Amino acid sequence: SVSMLLVRLMLVMAPAVFAINAATKGNVIDALLFATSVAVGITPQMLPVIVTTSLSQGAKDLARRQVIVKELPAIQNLGAMDVLCCDKTGTLTEDRIVLERYLNTDGNEDARVLRHAFLNSFFQTGLKNLIDLAVIDRADVTPSAVVPDSMLGQSLRDRYTKVDEVPFDFSRRRLSVVVADAQGKTQMVTKGAAEEMLEICSFVEIDGIAQPLTDEKLAQIRKQIAGLNAEGLRVIAVAQKTNPRCVGEFGIADECDMVLMGFLAFLDPPKASAAGAVATLEAKGVAVKVLTGDNDRVAATVCEQIGIDASNVLLGSEIDALDDAELAERAEKTHLFAKLSPLQKARLVRVMREMLGHTVGFMGDGINDAAAMRASDCGISVDSAVDIAKESADIILLQKDLGVLERGIIEGRRTYGNLLKYLKTTVSSNFGNVLSVTVASLFLPFLPMSALQLVLLSLVYEIVCIALPWDTVDDAWTARPRAWDAASIKGFMLELGPVSSLFDIVTFAALFFVVCPAAVDASWSELAAAGDVAGMATFAALFQSGWFVESMWSQTLVVHMLRSPHLPSPRDHAAPALCVLTVLGLALVTWLPASPIADALGLMPLPTSFFGLLIGIVTAYIALTQLAKRRYIARHGELL
Template sequence: MKATPRSVGASELQVHRLLADDVYGALDTRPTGLTETEAQARLERYGPNRLQEAERKPLTRALLANFTHLMALLLWLGGALALAARLPQLALAIWLVVVINGVFSFWQEYRAERATEALRKLLPRRARVLREGTVREIAAETLVPGDVMLIAAGENVSADARLVEETELWVDQSTLSGESHAVRKTAEQVTRAGLAHTELPNLIFAGTSVTTGTGKAVVIATGMATEFGHIAHLTGSMGEDLSPLQREIAHVTQVVSALAVGVGVIFFLLATLLGTMPLAQALIFSLGMIVAFVPEGLLPTVTLALAMGVQRMAARHALVKRLSAVETLGCTTVICTDKTGTLTQNEMTVRALWLGGRTLRVTGEGYAPGGTIMEGARVMRAQDDEELRALLLAAALCTDARVVPPEAPATHWTALGDPTEAALLVVAAKGGVDLERETARYPRLRTLPFESRRKRMSTVHELAGGRRVYVKGAPKEVLELCTHVWHAGRPHALSAPLRARIEAATDRFAAEGLRVLAVAQRDLPGDLELSVEGVERELTFLGLVAMMDPPRPEVAAAVATCHRAGIRVIMITGDYGLTAQSIARRIGILRGPGGRIVTGSEVDTMSEEALAAALEGDVIFARMAPEHKLRVVEALKRRGHVVAVTGDGVNDAPALKRADIGVAMGESGSDVAKEAADLILLDDNFATIVNAVEEGRAVYANIKRFTSYIFTSNVPEAVPFVLFALSGGRIPLALNIMQILAVDLGTDMVPALALGAERPEPGVMDRPPRRREEHLISPALLARAYLWLGPLQSVAVMAAFYSFYWRSGYAGSWFGVPDSGPLYRLATTVALATVVMTQVGNLFAHRTERLSILQRGFFSNRLAWAGVASELVLLAFIVYLPPLQRVFGTAALSPRDWLGVIVWAPVLLIADELRKLLARRKKGAV
């Protein structure tokens, strides 16, 4: 999908630098708007104002891919060979395996890409424009560059546009910027350099919404040329990467398939070249070897284990959209997290006040009015301190926000409007200011809204005998306008030493990561014009208000867990660097004295090598745009990291999709972010990511458990065919092919699934992430399955098989025992039952890696006992039901026969307990 160039080259024209009256000419339009003829011509030129849909992989191709991979082709061939060998029931069983695996895999991999569709839903369907001097409501899709668009509070913005008129206009563009507060918009020209496109105050963008005020703007970009379209292109143009688990399962498939085919071909050649058996018999024999070594139940068991991991994560407030993402979390090496709402509570809280040389501390959290203002150990109230009252009154009256109490059953106070202004209302309430009464005493006459150029806001109020202006804003800008300071109930001249003390207090608060506002006032002459230039001068300084968005209380412990687990945490935020750095130190992301702050504008100028070097040390990324965040993620992936990325806005969608694991916020996240992500945090909490990582590591460990469990039974399934071949057919097959399938696809399934539900062993988060080069099928796993437990199980099976013959009158004879007839059917049934019974011991042996099962607890995994019950019930059906006896070649066993089988059940468990004991002693654990 190609991105359309910007409709009229807004970037090249630099329309934000123009005076409002010059914008019309630059965009080839007029204040009365376009004519219908011009609008139609431009619609044909630029196309509809909508986002292109991402190209999707056809469902048929996605479905067929799951039936044509290497293991599937191997099983299709095996079924064909079985059919040629006149074993239709075997062919049907093998092909059924392919179908089941294909369906499971299809549902596992299938995830419709709807990020672009979600973006389209955010664009409004109707828009108000001026056409030929008349206000008209048109379909938003027919907006074109040059249209004069009208907007008002409560409306969404339909296209990117340059403001030419506005009245008290505030826009919520959090879907693009990631910052939660509304921003002031102006029609004035902007000549300041270094601002990102979305930071320009005279531009408005498609998909954002107007919170207050009205405006008139000239459209500069539509459809894919908008900022939304740019993000949609970044998101939709990226393909899906295979997860680490998907790559590992593909590797397992290749290894196992090659092993099975290789063993089958070798023994087929040996059987035919040595002349030990007829061609047809050799074919059946080699087919049995292939079936014995291919773990037909592995793929569906993996899928079911992942699904169970999804359920456990949901109970811990993490919603998984893609099954393979469960395990990806377990091998994550880097978490790139935003700040606001994830690491912090997204609730500005005043922490300190500075007035008259005194520093007061403020207690309490969030927007709830509970808390106090303290000077040392003394509680301060506005009615008892004139300086405090003046500061709190001015700060509270110079706001447009509201604080809303909770409604049952909710218990959380919320803010409407700017979070910073809400924090000022809360601290005033903590100091005892009755805002409702004070608002009635000092009614507002005029508002001079905040502007990025002035960096302050002013409100003019009426009071007995005159008017007063209250001003709040950036300390430097406000202090420059102050000539006096309020003390002892009246203004005093602001001396140079006191000015220096105020500046030092500001720097001290900033160093602590606090956002600082200065508050001032002035009593106005009666004939003064209420303009910015007229009222914002000769101010009286009242004090400083220092606030912060506090970290979530549980985040520091979660970050410490990440460090223990070898996971690096990198903060990438749209906020300012010093604030982000302070939060990072508070919660432990930055642990040393250093810590570099890299801004989005710096990333623009960095080479790949310079960015890689920055990522080597402690670094915080601030003021980041979507392209910057995406570039950081790609740089980390090139360095071999498995990257998890958190985000909540439209601006985060490209990075969420590009990451190995995209994590969206469930409460505050946009629909676009949720669609692009693999995991959704239902509580927007960073600690939940750490919980999910723990679950992911447990899932991978469990997959290794049941893989080893399944591989163990491959050995006793293969040994009868090996003995049959080496003896020239004189040692009869202890198991037939259908009985092998009964174990792989029947009795082993639920026990293997029980291992998939095993809780992690202690210390799972005290180890580093597994290396990318570490394969699921490791030498240790193969040794345990094929060289230790598998051979022991084979001895048990063959011993039970021959002991049955010996009890039946063939004592001491290896050769010459019946290879057909009722006695042979009973003997193979004994062998099958022994495989199942020894798998019971094998199940409990695989529940732990190093711990004794006595330490783990026999009954701590209830599903394990359900697995034992299921395999015994299924074995009973195969042994005693006549229809299944005919299919699997079994016969009913007597109680005496069962005694000869049951004695072998604990062999594998006892043997592996001894191995674990020796391993623990060797490592000094016991």
């Protein structure tokens, strides 16, 4: 967008400058070279360098804050993010799931439920998640009633062998393992989300005896599950079926007519820092939305404890019934989405981006988060995540903490702020210079500056701007999300660029009518009438030298004026590197007209009277720029 803006400006200004100078000066070659140099001058030549340096510096600063950047452009997206979608487990909670209870359907603790859950978790060959590990750990510390002086887990490892399994998937939300004991008895043991498990159970175990699952018992079980969920416990149901089949591979079709044995209740308490981090993100303009595959009641309990609105919950089954427009309307008002599949998470992210216009980040660490991370503007993972999540991420946190992410968001905004400073100040300054050149070309009998001088001036200015990535940024700038806005660059250019042109024209008049005539003891018209070629050459060189120096002073100092809404002061000053390069750049350009290479550059020493004029013009320019800056802020609400 910025490049197209500059190209359009070149296509208008460069031909105009060429036509005016060719017509008024009579030298087509000089006019073409000058117009070309004007086109080059419009371009922020250091834009690729400044962009890369800004992002690289931002990446270094983020690394010091425990945030590793894989894709540099993601830094700007991180600062622009206004919606953060995250999973519940590990992000908002302690990520240390503990098996609190193993209960039968009457609500009593029952070791048989734990024993069957262990067989399922231990013998399944997929990725063992936190729930599997919690079951195995609990069995390994629970005494076995089968073998004295041994643990339950150790006993079961030796007594059973695996026959087959039906892997977990996010639509069934359950996993089955078929095992056989030493006597040849075969069992299919299934565990999974409570609601999905109830769909495949036709029987319930009561006092060790399988009985039909009646509507009355089903209502009692649902009430039991709801009570556990209300305590913030995640409930997993366990069921089994003896001698499911004799031969052949097992599949999903075998998960039927199961006997419900009981439930596992897990606790994953909220992080102590989660509530504060969520409040800070909300204050920074980032809405936190929870997208989880967990039960809605458990997720709602956790959300309420940390300050996320859980009054309006959208379930995965409801999402499938909505088209994108309806989903967008619901998603805007909802902060908790539960019982989601990976594809539903990805769809939610896409809808919030494309239909609601949000810049969406997604923070996850599991296999089921990879698709949503890919669909987001900024995929965020953690160093302990599974490989596919880290591969899908743009940014990796070394600590699984929203507080770390908040610091990364602020750094992303700071990086973008410094990048925008360069673009806006440079484009507006270059636009002002082109306007000045166009006006001067209409009235001056010679070029206001040679092509070489114009390119050299632009080069020195760009080198000074290299230090901008290290500059500080106002707290007000980092207080809210900052999306890329090329249109604001155009407005900034058109409103503040002409201010420099006004003082350039004053400089032209002072040089042409006062400084140069005093230095050569004759006006331009007198030299032209006398045919004094040497005198006219000296007059033109003095004029070009004066504007060369004045332009550098005004163009460079305006960076310090426009980098912040405040006046430069001991409390609000540019970074030391920018201050040093500014002084060196001004000193170099001021010295060049009196240097040994002045002749080669078409420059010559300036009279002392010029420097008094320079101080007056620069002072007035700074004052008017401050007034224009205040007017711009009053109209647009902010400077950058």
